[in-house]
Every structure is written in C-alpha cells, then in structure tokens.
Amino acid sequence: MKRALLVIDVQNEYFSGKLPVTYPPGSLERIVKVIEAARSKQIPLVFIQHSALQKDAAAFKKGSAEWKLHPEIAAIPCEHLVEKTLPGSFTGTDLESWLRERGIDTVVITGYMTQMCCDTTARQAFHLGLSVEFLSDATGTLQISNEAGTSAAEELHRAILVTQAARFSKVLTTEQWIDSLT
Template sequence: MKRALIVIDVQNEYVTGNLPIAYPPLDESLANIAAAMDAASASGIPVIAVQQAAPDTSPIFARGSHGFALHETVTSRTYDHLVEKALPSSFAGTDLGEWLTARGIETLTIAGYMTQNCDESTARDAAHRGYTVEFLSDATGTLAMSNRAGTVTAEELHRAVLVVMQSRFAAVATTAEWINAVRRGASLEEKPNIFASTEAGRRASRT
C-alpha cells in the first residue's frame, strides 16, 4: 500500500474570505490538517496541495486575490506537488492522475474543503479510478447552505457526506485514527460497505 495525502483548497477564502468554514469548527479542522501533513511528511508519504482558481471577476477564489492564496497552514509546511484546478474534482483538467500513477500511489487520503463539494468529488473520482480512498472526518469541513431545494446546516451536511463516503467510496476516519494507521504502516480497519450501511439504516429506522 502506497499512500498520498491530498490537501484540497485550504485557502484563505475558507478562513477569512467569503466562504467561512463552520463545521467542524475551523480551528479544529485546520489543526488536524496540519497534523496530517506533519505525519505524512514524517512517514515519507507524498503531500499534494490543491488550489481552486477562478477568474479575477469571481466573488470567490479570484486568481491573485487574498482569498485565492493558500492558507498558512499549508504554506508553512512542505508539500510535494501543487495542483491548480477550476472544477470540483482535483483530477478534472489537472495532472494529478498522471502524477499519482508515476509514483505508484494506491491509496489517496482526503483532507481540506469543502466536504460535499471538492472533497467528495475528488473522493468519488478517485474511487472510480481504482484508488483506495480515505476521508478524514475532522480535517475536512463545510458551511450551511440554502437554496430552492431546501436548507441544511453545516453539521447536517458534513455528517451526511461522511455517511455516504463510508457506505461506498471511502474509509472515514479521524485524523488521530489515520495517523495511528500511518505510523503502523497499516490500512484503516473499517472498509466501505454499502450493504452493511443500508442494513444498519433499516434497523435504526425501526427503533
């Protein structure tokens, strides 16, 4: 098993900009992102930083703006590759797939923002490409949303995505659980299982 840690869109836009992360609390997710990066570097696991870019007229992630810049949590640490993207999946229109293939990466660990957008899109894309995917529950995060389809809190949205990820696409774990596995050179113990998740859901609905 050869891992890589992908740190998605940890940019100022999510900290002091127009998309402030609300759940898990920002200081907690940033601390866990830092811990994951440090653990990866200490264990020789490649770290890929991803940066969302938008035209300079965009209200978010405008290229060259303060919001576009990577947050100091990332810039104060070393990473092995930088990917700039314009779409939710970190694979779309980038060299990420080729970079991972060239290094024999088999397992991709997801951290960063936002849970249901670029994190989830990258995780699904990675699973479809044959990677084993790990999703760090407390080193990712999102914010509340409301539109014509309804309203959802940041906590509800984050939790729902984690449940979906664990059911089929990724092994969900806390950063501490992941670091422990990394230090042991082991994979995460609980694997995605859609049948088990739906069975458990039916049992829970009857209680």
C-alpha cells in the same frame, strides 16, 4: 499500499473570505496535524488550490488574498501543487498521472469543502481504481442555503461522511488515521 495526502483547497477564502468554514471546529489544526504525520512517514503531500475561471468571480479569484493557500499550509513544502478549476481535483489536471507515475494507489482526503471538492475528488479517485481514506474531522464545511433549501453544516458534513463510507472511502478520524500509520 502507497499513499499520498491530498490537501484540498485550504485557502484563505474559507477563513477570511466569503465562505467561512464552521464545522467541525478545529479542522485546520487537524489538517496541520495530518500533514505533520504524513511528512514524518514520507507520505507525499499534494496541495490542491481552486481557481475561478471568471475574471469577475466572487470567490477564488486567482491572485487575490482569499485565493492564496492559508499561511499555515503555504509555509509547508509539498511534493506537488495542483491548480484546479472544477470541484474534482482530477478534472483537467495532472493529478492522476502524477500519482500513477509514483505507484500511489491510495489517496487520503483532507481539506475543504466536505460536500463539494472533497466528496467529488474522493468519488473520482474511487472511479479511477484508487483506494480512498477520507478524514472525517480534517475536512470541513459550512451551512449551505439555496433555492433547494438549507442544510446545516453538521448535517451536511455527516451526510457526506455516511455516503462516503457506504461505497467510496474508508472514513477515519485524524487519530484513527495517524494510528494506522504505525
């Protein structure tokens, strides 16, 4: 098994912007902990950054303060930076070829948001024949309300984890994943 850690959309938009992540508490600290563990085991880091295509976008406007990677993440060197414009990190990017060129067969999912970009990327990876490890407490989300209804952050997060574990990913806590590296 050869892994890469995908750090998905850990951008200021989720901290100081329009979409503050609320669940689970402490997700950023665990993301940093996972990055440190990966670095210590020479697991390649891939930072993924979402950019809105629309010039008048309400969120993730390229070049804005909210679009930038969170300072704790931006300060860490990575092996590859992927810019994406859709929820899936493989769509319209070089991520698949970058992984394949390095013989990577397993991706580890961490970052934001659980039900959108993390879930979509995990499903894409599974469809591409990659193994997926989805970190339950190092991914996060917020309450969502729209014309279909409202989902509390905790219930939305849990529903995605249950679905991921049913077919697409091995769902692990940060501690379980770090322990599996030894």
